[in-house]
Amino acid sequence: MRPQRFRITxxxxxxxxxxxxxxxxxxxxxxxGEESGNSSSENAIGRTIDAMTLDEKIGQLIxxxxxxxxxxxxxxxxxxxxxVGGVIFYKDNLVxxxxxxxxxxxLRAWNGANKAPLMLSVDQEGGIVSRLPGLxxxxxAVAIGETGQPAFAGAVGELLARACTxxxxxxxxxxxxxxxxxxxxxxxxPRSFGATPEVVTQMGVAEMKAIRDxxxxxxxxxxxxxxxxxxxxxxxxxxxxxxxxxxxxxxxQPFAEAIRxxxxxxxxxxxxxxxxxxxxxxxxxxxxxxxxxxGTLGFEGVVMxxxxxxxxxxxxxxxxxxxxxxxxxxxxxxxxxxxxxxVDRVVQALKQSVNEGRLTEKRIDESVERILQLKExxxxxxxxxxxxxxxxxxxxxxxxxxxxxxx
Numbered sequence: 001m002r003p004q005r006f007r008i009t010x011x012x013x014x015x016x017x018x019x020x021x022x023x024x025x026x027x028x029x030x031x032x033g034e035e036s037g038n039s040s041s042e043n044a045i046g047r048t049i050d051a052m053t054l055d056e057k058i059g060q061l062i063x064x065x066x067x068x069x070x071x072x073x074x075x076x077x078x079x080x081x082x083x084v085g086g087v088i089f090y091k092d093n094l095v096x097x098x099x100x101x102x103x104x105x106x107l108r109a110w111n112g113a114n115k116a117p118l119m120l121s122v123d124q125e126g127g128i129v130s131r132l133p134g135l136x137x138x139x140x141a142v143a144i145g146e147t148g149q150p151a152f153a154g155a156v157g158e159l160l161a162r163a164c165t166x167x168x169x170x171x172x173x174x175x176x177x178x179x180x181x182x183x184x185x186x187x188x189x190p191r192s193f194g195a196t197p198e199v200v201t202q203m204g205v206a207e208m209k210a211i212r213d214x215x216x217x218x219x220x221x222x223x224x225x226x227x228x229x230x231x232x233x234x235x236x237x238x239x240x241x242x243x244x245x246x247x248x249x250x251x252x253q254p255f256a257e258a259i260r261x262x263x264x265x266x267x268x269x270x271x272x273x274x275x276x277x278x279x280x281x282x283x284x285x286x287x288x289x290x291x292x293x294x295g296t297l298g299f300e301g302v303v304m305x306x307x308x309x310x311x312x313x314x315x316x317x318x319x320x321x322x323x324x325x326x327x328x329x330x331x332x333x334x335x336x337x338x339x340x341x342x343v344d345r346v347v348q349a350l351k352q353s354v355n356e357g358r359l360t361e362k363r364i365d366e367s368v369e370r371i372l373q374l375k376e377x378x379x380x381x382x383x384x385x386x387x388x389x390x391x392x393x394x395x396x397x398x399x400x401x402x403x404x405x406x407x
Contacts, residue, residue, distance in 0.1 A: 320349025
Protein backbone atom coordinates (compact mmCIF):
# COMPACT_ATOMS: atom_id res chain seq x y z
CA MET A 1 0.00 0.00 0.00
CA ARG A 2 1.46 3.34 -0.98
CA PRO A 3 2.16 5.79 1.85
CA GLN A 4 -0.46 8.55 2.09
CA ARG A 5 0.18 12.22 2.56
CA PHE A 6 -1.60 14.66 4.84
CA ARG A 7 -1.40 18.22 6.11
CA ILE A 8 1.60 18.36 8.40
CA THR A 9 0.38 21.05 10.78
CA UNK A 10 -2.85 19.29 11.65
CA UNK A 11 -1.13 15.94 11.80
CA UNK A 12 1.58 17.00 14.25
CA UNK A 13 -0.91 18.66 16.55
CA UNK A 14 -3.24 15.69 16.46
CA UNK A 15 -0.39 13.26 17.14
CA UNK A 16 0.28 15.08 20.40
CA UNK A 17 -3.41 14.74 21.19
CA UNK A 18 -3.24 11.01 20.56
CA UNK A 19 -0.37 10.56 22.99
CA UNK A 20 -2.25 12.49 25.67
CA UNK A 21 -5.41 10.50 25.02
CA UNK A 22 -3.61 7.19 25.43
CA UNK A 23 -2.36 8.31 28.83
CA UNK A 24 -5.86 9.19 29.97
CA UNK A 25 -7.35 5.88 28.87
CA UNK A 26 -4.62 3.75 30.41
CA UNK A 27 -2.50 2.75 27.45
CA UNK A 28 -2.70 1.97 23.76
CA UNK A 29 -5.01 -0.98 23.01
CA UNK A 30 -3.29 -3.83 21.22
CA UNK A 31 -4.64 -5.60 18.16
CA UNK A 32 -6.91 -7.80 20.28
CA GLY A 33 -8.48 -4.82 22.02
CA GLU A 34 -6.76 -5.41 25.36
CA GLU A 35 -5.44 -2.49 27.34
CA SER A 36 -1.67 -2.28 27.76
CA GLY A 37 -1.94 -0.03 30.81
CA ASN A 38 -1.57 -1.29 34.37
CA SER A 39 -5.09 -0.45 35.60
CA SER A 40 -8.37 -2.04 34.58
CA SER A 41 -10.45 -0.07 32.13
CA GLU A 42 -13.22 0.31 34.71
CA ASN A 43 -10.89 1.93 37.21
CA ALA A 44 -9.32 4.11 34.52
CA ILE A 45 -12.72 5.41 33.45
CA GLY A 46 -13.67 6.05 37.05
CA ARG A 47 -10.54 8.09 37.58
CA THR A 48 -11.20 10.04 34.39
CA ILE A 49 -14.71 10.92 35.52
CA ASP A 50 -13.45 11.93 38.98
CA ALA A 51 -10.98 14.30 37.34
CA MET A 52 -13.62 15.96 35.15
CA THR A 53 -15.26 19.27 35.90
CA LEU A 54 -19.03 19.54 35.54
CA ASP A 55 -18.52 21.48 32.30
CA GLU A 56 -16.39 18.65 30.89
CA LYS A 57 -18.98 16.05 31.86
CA ILE A 58 -21.81 18.02 30.27
CA GLY A 59 -19.77 18.35 27.10
CA GLN A 60 -19.54 14.56 26.80
CA LEU A 61 -23.35 14.43 26.62
CA ILE A 62 -23.42 16.43 23.37
CA UNK A 63 -22.80 15.56 19.74
CA UNK A 64 -22.89 18.87 17.89
CA UNK A 65 -22.92 20.02 14.31
CA UNK A 66 -20.37 22.31 12.71
CA UNK A 67 -20.77 24.91 10.00
CA UNK A 68 -18.94 25.28 6.71
CA UNK A 69 -16.35 23.09 5.05
CA UNK A 70 -13.31 24.29 6.99
CA UNK A 71 -12.45 24.67 10.67
CA UNK A 72 -13.05 28.06 12.27
CA UNK A 73 -12.91 29.74 15.67
CA UNK A 74 -16.52 28.82 16.53
CA UNK A 75 -15.83 25.14 16.03
CA UNK A 76 -12.63 25.48 18.02
CA UNK A 77 -14.47 27.17 20.91
CA UNK A 78 -17.05 24.37 20.93
CA UNK A 79 -14.33 21.74 21.25
CA UNK A 80 -11.75 23.49 23.43
CA UNK A 81 -14.02 25.49 25.74
CA UNK A 82 -17.36 23.67 25.76
CA UNK A 83 -15.71 20.23 25.65
CA VAL A 84 -18.33 18.65 23.38
CA GLY A 85 -17.82 14.91 23.22
CA GLY A 86 -18.69 14.47 19.58
CA VAL A 87 -19.26 16.19 16.24
CA ILE A 88 -21.58 15.33 13.36
CA PHE A 89 -20.80 16.22 9.75
CA TYR A 90 -23.44 16.84 7.09
CA LYS A 91 -23.24 17.18 3.31
CA ASP A 92 -22.45 20.90 3.51
CA ASN A 93 -19.37 20.13 5.62
CA LEU A 94 -18.05 17.51 3.20
CA VAL A 95 -16.81 19.19 0.03
CA UNK A 96 -13.85 16.97 -0.82
CA UNK A 97 -11.81 14.19 0.79
CA UNK A 98 -8.86 16.55 1.29
CA UNK A 99 -10.87 19.29 2.99
CA UNK A 100 -12.77 16.80 5.11
CA UNK A 101 -9.60 15.25 6.50
CA UNK A 102 -8.10 18.67 7.29
CA UNK A 103 -11.32 19.54 9.15
CA UNK A 104 -11.37 16.26 11.07
CA UNK A 105 -7.69 16.51 12.00
CA UNK A 106 -8.16 20.07 13.25
CA LEU A 107 -11.03 19.06 15.52
CA ARG A 108 -8.95 16.22 16.94
CA ALA A 109 -6.03 18.54 17.56
CA TRP A 110 -8.24 21.07 19.37
CA ASN A 111 -9.52 18.27 21.58
CA GLY A 112 -6.03 17.82 23.06
CA ALA A 113 -6.76 19.35 26.45
CA ASN A 114 -9.93 17.31 26.94
CA LYS A 115 -10.02 14.03 28.80
CA ALA A 116 -11.65 11.81 26.17
CA PRO A 117 -11.31 11.43 22.40
CA LEU A 118 -13.96 12.80 20.07
CA MET A 119 -16.76 10.87 18.50
CA LEU A 120 -16.64 11.98 14.87
CA SER A 121 -19.88 11.02 13.21
CA VAL A 122 -21.75 11.04 9.93
CA ASP A 123 -24.93 9.63 8.39
CA GLN A 124 -23.50 7.25 5.80
CA GLU A 125 -26.35 4.83 5.16
CA GLY A 126 -25.83 4.40 1.43
CA GLY A 127 -28.44 5.19 -1.18
CA ILE A 128 -30.16 8.54 -0.79
CA VAL A 129 -28.33 9.20 2.50
CA SER A 130 -24.72 9.19 1.32
CA ARG A 131 -22.67 12.07 2.69
CA LEU A 132 -19.02 11.26 2.00
CA PRO A 133 -17.54 12.77 -1.18
CA GLY A 134 -15.63 10.91 -3.86
CA LEU A 135 -17.28 7.54 -3.28
CA UNK A 136 -19.40 5.47 -5.59
CA UNK A 137 -22.88 5.18 -4.19
CA UNK A 138 -23.97 2.03 -2.45
CA UNK A 139 -27.60 0.96 -2.89
CA UNK A 140 -30.55 2.03 -0.77
CA ALA A 141 -31.48 -0.37 2.00
CA VAL A 142 -34.64 -1.45 0.19
CA ALA A 143 -32.58 -2.73 -2.75
CA ILE A 144 -30.45 -4.76 -0.36
CA GLY A 145 -33.52 -6.19 1.36
CA GLU A 146 -35.06 -7.21 -1.95
CA THR A 147 -32.13 -9.55 -2.66
CA GLY A 148 -32.94 -11.61 0.42
CA GLN A 149 -29.22 -11.96 1.13
CA PRO A 150 -28.00 -10.90 4.60
CA ALA A 151 -24.45 -11.40 3.29
CA PHE A 152 -25.07 -8.47 0.92
CA ALA A 153 -26.08 -6.29 3.88
CA GLY A 154 -22.93 -7.39 5.69
CA ALA A 155 -20.73 -6.58 2.71
CA VAL A 156 -22.31 -3.13 2.44
CA GLY A 157 -21.84 -2.59 6.18
CA GLU A 158 -18.14 -3.36 5.87
CA LEU A 159 -17.78 -0.91 2.98
CA LEU A 160 -19.64 1.80 4.89
CA ALA A 161 -17.27 1.32 7.81
CA ARG A 162 -14.19 1.38 5.58
CA ALA A 163 -15.39 4.62 4.03
CA CYS A 164 -15.93 6.20 7.46
CA THR A 165 -12.48 5.09 8.60
CA UNK A 166 -10.83 6.52 5.49
CA UNK A 167 -12.23 9.97 6.22
CA UNK A 168 -11.44 9.87 9.94
CA UNK A 169 -14.94 9.17 11.26
CA UNK A 170 -15.47 6.66 14.05
CA UNK A 171 -19.28 6.60 14.39
CA UNK A 172 -21.91 6.00 11.73
CA UNK A 173 -25.60 6.69 12.25
CA UNK A 174 -26.59 3.42 10.56
CA UNK A 175 -28.24 1.04 10.03
CA UNK A 176 -31.90 2.05 9.82
CA UNK A 177 -34.05 -0.54 11.61
CA UNK A 178 -37.40 1.06 10.82
CA UNK A 179 -39.96 -1.12 9.05
CA UNK A 180 -41.42 0.60 5.99
CA UNK A 181 -45.03 -0.27 6.78
CA UNK A 182 -46.68 3.02 5.79
CA UNK A 183 -46.59 3.88 2.05
CA UNK A 184 -47.27 7.53 2.96
CA UNK A 185 -44.12 7.76 5.06
CA UNK A 186 -42.21 10.82 3.81
CA UNK A 187 -38.88 10.25 5.56
CA UNK A 188 -38.02 6.52 5.67
CA UNK A 189 -39.12 4.86 2.42
CA PRO A 190 -36.12 3.33 0.62
CA ARG A 191 -33.93 3.85 3.68
CA SER A 192 -35.69 0.81 5.21
CA PHE A 193 -34.68 -2.73 4.32
CA GLY A 194 -38.30 -3.73 3.86
CA ALA A 195 -41.90 -3.86 5.00
CA THR A 196 -41.67 -6.85 7.37
CA PRO A 197 -39.91 -7.32 10.71
CA GLU A 198 -38.17 -10.43 9.40
CA VAL A 199 -36.47 -8.73 6.45
CA VAL A 200 -35.46 -5.65 8.43
CA THR A 201 -34.14 -7.76 11.30
CA GLN A 202 -32.05 -10.05 9.08
CA MET A 203 -30.56 -7.30 6.96
CA GLY A 204 -30.23 -4.63 9.61
CA VAL A 205 -28.49 -6.83 12.15
CA ALA A 206 -26.11 -8.18 9.49
CA GLU A 207 -25.16 -4.62 8.51
CA MET A 208 -24.82 -3.51 12.13
CA LYS A 209 -22.46 -6.36 12.97
CA ALA A 210 -20.33 -5.73 9.88
CA ILE A 211 -19.96 -2.04 10.71
CA ARG A 212 -19.04 -2.93 14.29
CA ASP A 213 -16.58 -5.66 13.29
CA UNK A 214 -14.82 -3.18 11.00
CA UNK A 215 -14.19 -0.90 13.98
CA UNK A 216 -16.85 1.80 13.51
CA UNK A 217 -19.55 2.47 16.11
CA UNK A 218 -22.93 1.66 14.53
CA UNK A 219 -25.99 3.53 15.82
CA UNK A 220 -29.24 1.69 15.13
CA UNK A 221 -32.19 3.98 14.51
CA UNK A 222 -34.94 5.26 14.95
CA UNK A 223 -36.39 3.62 18.08
CA UNK A 224 -39.30 3.01 18.80
CA UNK A 225 -39.82 2.86 15.01
CA UNK A 226 -40.28 5.57 12.38
CA UNK A 227 -41.72 3.39 9.63
CA UNK A 228 -45.42 3.99 10.30
CA UNK A 229 -45.28 7.79 10.46
CA UNK A 230 -47.02 10.01 7.91
CA UNK A 231 -45.16 13.18 8.95
CA UNK A 232 -41.49 14.07 8.57
CA UNK A 233 -40.12 14.76 12.05
CA UNK A 234 -37.65 17.21 10.53
CA UNK A 235 -40.69 19.42 9.98
CA UNK A 236 -43.35 18.44 12.49
CA UNK A 237 -44.03 16.06 15.39
CA UNK A 238 -45.41 12.72 14.14
CA UNK A 239 -48.06 10.91 16.17
CA UNK A 240 -48.36 7.11 16.09
CA UNK A 241 -51.37 5.66 17.89
CA UNK A 242 -50.06 2.18 18.54
CA UNK A 243 -50.09 0.41 21.88
CA UNK A 244 -47.32 -1.44 23.64
CA UNK A 245 -48.22 -4.89 22.32
CA UNK A 246 -48.41 -3.66 18.73
CA UNK A 247 -44.97 -2.12 19.01
CA UNK A 248 -43.47 -5.20 20.66
CA UNK A 249 -44.86 -7.50 17.97
CA UNK A 250 -43.80 -5.37 15.02
CA UNK A 251 -41.64 -2.22 15.22
CA UNK A 252 -39.48 -3.44 18.09
CA GLN A 253 -38.48 -6.80 16.65
CA PRO A 254 -35.42 -5.54 14.74
CA PHE A 255 -34.30 -3.46 17.72
CA ALA A 256 -34.80 -6.34 20.14
CA GLU A 257 -32.64 -8.63 18.00
CA ALA A 258 -29.99 -5.95 17.51
CA ILE A 259 -29.81 -5.56 21.29
CA ARG A 260 -29.50 -9.33 21.72
CA UNK A 261 -26.66 -9.23 19.18
CA UNK A 262 -24.77 -6.57 21.14
CA UNK A 263 -25.92 -3.20 19.81
CA UNK A 264 -23.80 -0.48 21.39
CA UNK A 265 -25.86 2.62 20.59
CA UNK A 266 -29.50 3.37 19.82
CA UNK A 267 -30.95 6.60 18.43
CA UNK A 268 -34.42 7.54 19.70
CA UNK A 269 -36.83 9.29 17.34
CA UNK A 270 -39.04 12.34 17.88
CA UNK A 271 -42.44 10.63 17.71
CA UNK A 272 -45.40 10.96 20.08
CA UNK A 273 -46.92 7.62 21.11
CA UNK A 274 -49.98 8.73 23.13
CA UNK A 275 -50.77 5.22 24.35
CA UNK A 276 -47.32 5.01 25.97
CA UNK A 277 -46.72 8.64 26.93
CA UNK A 278 -49.33 11.30 26.31
CA UNK A 279 -47.04 14.18 27.28
CA UNK A 280 -43.60 13.67 25.75
CA UNK A 281 -42.34 12.33 22.40
CA UNK A 282 -40.19 9.22 22.59
CA UNK A 283 -36.89 11.13 22.60
CA UNK A 284 -37.96 12.94 25.78
CA UNK A 285 -39.97 10.13 27.39
CA UNK A 286 -38.81 8.30 30.48
CA UNK A 287 -41.50 5.69 29.82
CA UNK A 288 -40.05 4.87 26.41
CA UNK A 289 -36.32 5.26 27.09
CA UNK A 290 -35.92 4.00 30.65
CA UNK A 291 -38.96 1.77 31.17
CA UNK A 292 -39.15 0.22 27.71
CA UNK A 293 -35.80 0.49 25.88
CA UNK A 294 -33.66 -0.11 28.95
CA GLY A 295 -36.18 -2.05 31.05
CA THR A 296 -38.27 -4.22 28.73
CA LEU A 297 -35.65 -4.64 25.97
CA GLY A 298 -32.69 -4.72 28.35
CA PHE A 299 -30.52 -2.21 26.48
CA GLU A 300 -27.45 -1.21 28.51
CA GLY A 301 -25.54 0.82 25.94
CA VAL A 302 -25.55 4.45 24.89
CA VAL A 303 -28.88 6.11 24.08
CA MET A 304 -28.88 9.13 21.76
CA UNK A 305 -31.64 11.48 20.70
CA UNK A 306 -32.31 12.38 17.12
CA UNK A 307 -31.42 15.98 16.29
CA UNK A 308 -33.05 18.34 18.78
CA UNK A 309 -33.05 21.17 16.23
CA UNK A 310 -35.59 19.32 14.07
CA UNK A 311 -39.05 20.85 13.79
CA UNK A 312 -40.65 18.08 15.87
CA UNK A 313 -38.77 19.42 18.92
CA UNK A 314 -37.71 22.98 18.05
CA UNK A 315 -41.28 24.07 17.22
CA UNK A 316 -42.80 22.62 20.39
CA UNK A 317 -40.14 22.72 23.11
CA UNK A 318 -37.29 25.04 23.97
CA UNK A 319 -34.10 23.28 22.91
CA UNK A 320 -32.52 23.72 26.34
CA UNK A 321 -35.57 22.32 28.12
CA UNK A 322 -35.72 19.47 25.61
CA UNK A 323 -32.10 18.53 26.28
CA UNK A 324 -32.67 18.46 30.03
CA UNK A 325 -35.85 16.42 29.61
CA UNK A 326 -34.06 13.95 27.33
CA UNK A 327 -31.29 13.33 29.87
CA UNK A 328 -33.85 13.16 32.68
CA UNK A 329 -35.71 10.55 30.62
CA UNK A 330 -32.57 8.41 30.31
CA UNK A 331 -30.77 9.56 27.16
CA UNK A 332 -26.99 9.70 27.39
CA UNK A 333 -26.28 11.93 24.39
CA UNK A 334 -28.30 14.76 22.90
CA UNK A 335 -27.73 15.52 19.23
CA UNK A 336 -27.59 19.26 18.45
CA UNK A 337 -26.85 19.18 14.76
CA UNK A 338 -27.31 22.79 13.71
CA UNK A 339 -26.42 26.17 15.15
CA UNK A 340 -23.61 27.03 17.55
CA UNK A 341 -26.13 29.13 19.48
CA UNK A 342 -28.17 25.98 20.07
CA VAL A 343 -25.14 24.27 21.57
CA ASP A 344 -24.77 27.28 23.89
CA ARG A 345 -28.39 26.91 24.99
CA VAL A 346 -28.05 23.20 25.65
CA VAL A 347 -24.83 23.57 27.64
CA GLN A 348 -26.34 26.34 29.74
CA ALA A 349 -29.59 24.46 30.34
CA LEU A 350 -27.88 21.24 31.40
CA LYS A 351 -25.55 23.08 33.77
CA GLN A 352 -28.39 25.08 35.25
CA SER A 353 -30.45 21.93 35.75
CA VAL A 354 -27.64 20.45 37.87
CA ASN A 355 -27.15 23.67 39.83
CA GLU A 356 -30.90 23.80 40.54
CA GLY A 357 -31.12 20.11 41.48
CA ARG A 358 -33.34 18.94 38.63
CA LEU A 359 -30.51 16.70 37.37
CA THR A 360 -27.96 15.35 39.81
CA GLU A 361 -24.28 15.13 38.99
CA LYS A 362 -24.60 11.41 39.74
CA ARG A 363 -27.11 11.15 36.88
CA ILE A 364 -24.69 12.98 34.58
CA ASP A 365 -21.89 10.63 35.68
CA GLU A 366 -23.97 7.58 34.71
CA SER A 367 -24.16 8.77 31.13
CA VAL A 368 -20.53 9.88 31.01
CA GLU A 369 -19.49 6.42 32.17
CA ARG A 370 -21.44 4.71 29.39
CA ILE A 371 -20.03 7.15 26.82
CA LEU A 372 -16.43 6.64 27.94
CA GLN A 373 -16.91 2.89 27.98
CA LEU A 374 -18.11 3.05 24.39
CA LYS A 375 -15.18 5.23 23.32
CA GLU A 376 -12.76 2.84 24.96
CA UNK A 377 -14.43 -0.26 23.52
CA UNK A 378 -13.84 1.05 20.01
CA UNK A 379 -10.37 2.34 20.91
CA UNK A 380 -11.15 5.89 19.85
CA UNK A 381 -8.12 8.14 19.68
CA UNK A 382 -7.47 11.64 18.40
CA UNK A 383 -4.67 10.65 16.06
CA UNK A 384 -4.60 12.25 12.59
CA UNK A 385 -5.66 10.51 9.42
CA UNK A 386 -4.11 10.78 5.98
CA UNK A 387 -5.95 12.12 2.97
CA UNK A 388 -7.65 8.99 1.63
CA UNK A 389 -7.02 7.32 -1.66
CA UNK A 390 -10.47 6.05 -2.58
CA UNK A 391 -9.69 3.97 -5.66
CA UNK A 392 -9.51 0.75 -3.65
CA UNK A 393 -12.80 1.31 -1.82
CA UNK A 394 -14.56 2.29 -5.04
CA UNK A 395 -13.24 -0.81 -6.78
CA UNK A 396 -14.53 -2.97 -3.94
CA UNK A 397 -17.91 -1.25 -4.06
CA UNK A 398 -18.20 -2.11 -7.75
CA UNK A 399 -17.13 -5.68 -7.07
CA UNK A 400 -19.69 -6.16 -4.30
CA UNK A 401 -22.49 -4.72 -6.40
CA UNK A 402 -21.56 -6.95 -9.31
CA UNK A 403 -21.40 -10.02 -7.09
CA UNK A 404 -24.78 -9.62 -5.46
CA UNK A 405 -26.69 -8.17 -8.36
CA UNK A 406 -25.59 -11.11 -10.51
CA UNK A 407 -25.93 -13.68 -7.76
